Amino acid sequence: MADSIGKGQKNSIGIVTVNKEGVSMGTFTYKGKTYEMNPKDFLLDFNSWDENFAEGMAPQLKIPHGLTKEHRDVIYFIRNTFIETGKCPLVYEVCVVNGLQLKELQKLFPTGYLRGACKLAGITYKEGYLDQTDLPLTARDYNIFDAEKTYIVDVRGFLVNPDEWSENYAIYKAYDMKIPGRKLTEKHWQIIRYLRQSYEKNKEIPTIYETCEANKIDIKELEQLFPDGYHRGAVKIAGLRVL
Numbered sequence: 001m002a003d004s005i006g007k008g009q010k011n012s013i014g015i016v017t018v019n020k021e022g023v024s025m026g027t028f029t030y031k032g033k034t035y036e037m038n039p040k041d042f043l044l045d046f047n048s049w050d051e052n053f054a055e056g057m058a059p060q061l062k063i064p065h066g067l068t069k070e071h072r073d074v075i076y077f078i079r080n081t082f083i084e085t086g087k088c089p090l091v092y093e094v095c096v097v098n099g100l101q102l103k104e105l106q107k108l109f110p111t112g113y114l115r116g117a118c119k120l121a122g123i124t125y126k127e128g129y130l131d132q133t134d135l136p137l138t139a140r141d142y143n144i145f146d147a148e149k150t151y152i153v154d155v156r157g158f159l160v161n162p163d164e165w166s167e168n169y170a171i172y173k174a175y176d177m178k179i180p181g182r183k184l185t186e187k188h189w190q191i192i193r194y195l196r197q198s199y200e201k202n203k204e205i206p207t208i209y210e211t212c213e214a215n216k217i218d219i220k221e222l223e224q225l226f227p228d229g230y231h232r233g234a235v236k237i238a239g240l241r242v243l
Contacts, residue, residue, distance in 0.1 A: 030056025042124045049079070049122030057120055062110040071108055071120070073098055078121040088123050090229040091208055095219060102212060102219040112207035114231065158241030162199065165239030173237045178227040188225055188237075191215055195238040205231075205240050 026037045035053055036044040041060075043049055054075055058067050067075075077097055081089040089097075091113045095105055109116030151169055152160045159165055170192055175182045184192070194214055198206045206214070208230045212222060226233030235241070 028053070028057065038124060042119055043122040044124070046082070046122050046124065053122060054120040061116050061119065063108075063116075067120075068108075070098075074100075074105070074108065074117050075121045078118060078123060082121075082123060088118060090223075090232075092219060092223045092229070102209065106209045112209065115207065154241065156241075158236055159239040160241070162196075162239045162241070165196070169239060170237050177233065177237070179233075179237075180224070180227070184237075185225075187217075191217075191222075191225065191234055192238045195235060195240060199238075199240055205235055205242075 026039070026041065028035045028037050028041070031052055033050075033052060035048055038044050043053065051072075054072075055067060058064075058071075063071070074094060077094060078089060081087065081093070091102075091105070094100070094113070094117070095102060100108075105113065105117070109120075111119075149164075149166065149168065151164060154160055157173075159169065171184060174184045174188070179188070191211060194211065195206065198204075198210070198214075208219075208222070211230070211234070212219060217225075222230065222234070226237075228236075
């Protein structure tokens with residue numbers, strides 16, 4: 001049996017404060033050490049991470065019996081990849097390198113890849129969600145134009161207002177990205193509509209596990225449909241983003 005750490009330890013979320021931009025921030029304390037957190041309970045500073053943080057956060061992410069070697073292998077792969085490349089690895093890469101099926105990853109991190117594995121690895125919500133290597137250095141936002149409408153997107157190419165999304169937007173993004181043949185098939189549309197309907201109902205982007213299960217596809221098929229990744233491909237084309 002794999003070894004585990006973190007059984008029976010106490011932790012706490014500290015008092016919420018507000019920074020100078022008016023954004024609420026919080027703290028997380030475990031074994032006498034306090035970590036600054038963003039409003040979504042992600043570690044604010046990647047460099048302040050240590051295994052103590054992952055150990056303490058695990059029970060809050062539906063991992064009640066401590067971190068096993070399999071958990072730590074995934075966490076350190078995510079961190080090392082980010083350190084070496086400036087990018088959070090795609091979930092496809094995590095599964096392949098660590099010899100995991102998507103169901104096995106889900107069992108290890110039941111709250112999701114981004115909201116579970118990446119959170120425990122100290123990757124912030126936006127770092128995990130977006131490809132930082134493509135981030136322009138100076139632009140604050142820019143426009144995408146089609147023949148009929150102007151879409152306001154952020155510096156990473158995500159639609160600012162999901163209510164402004166249209167099928168024309170999705171078609172344009174598919175052409176602009178790595179979609180095979182630069183054309184959306186019915187299977188693409190099925191996933192895009194699922195993402196939007198789920199978001200409209202729950203006000204939250206579904207996890208990759210939920211998307212695969214609801215659309216009866218495996219991770220390999222999802223990778224083939226959206227080579228840029230789940231969040232950087234499917235979610236982006238669906239006009240959704242992290243706030």
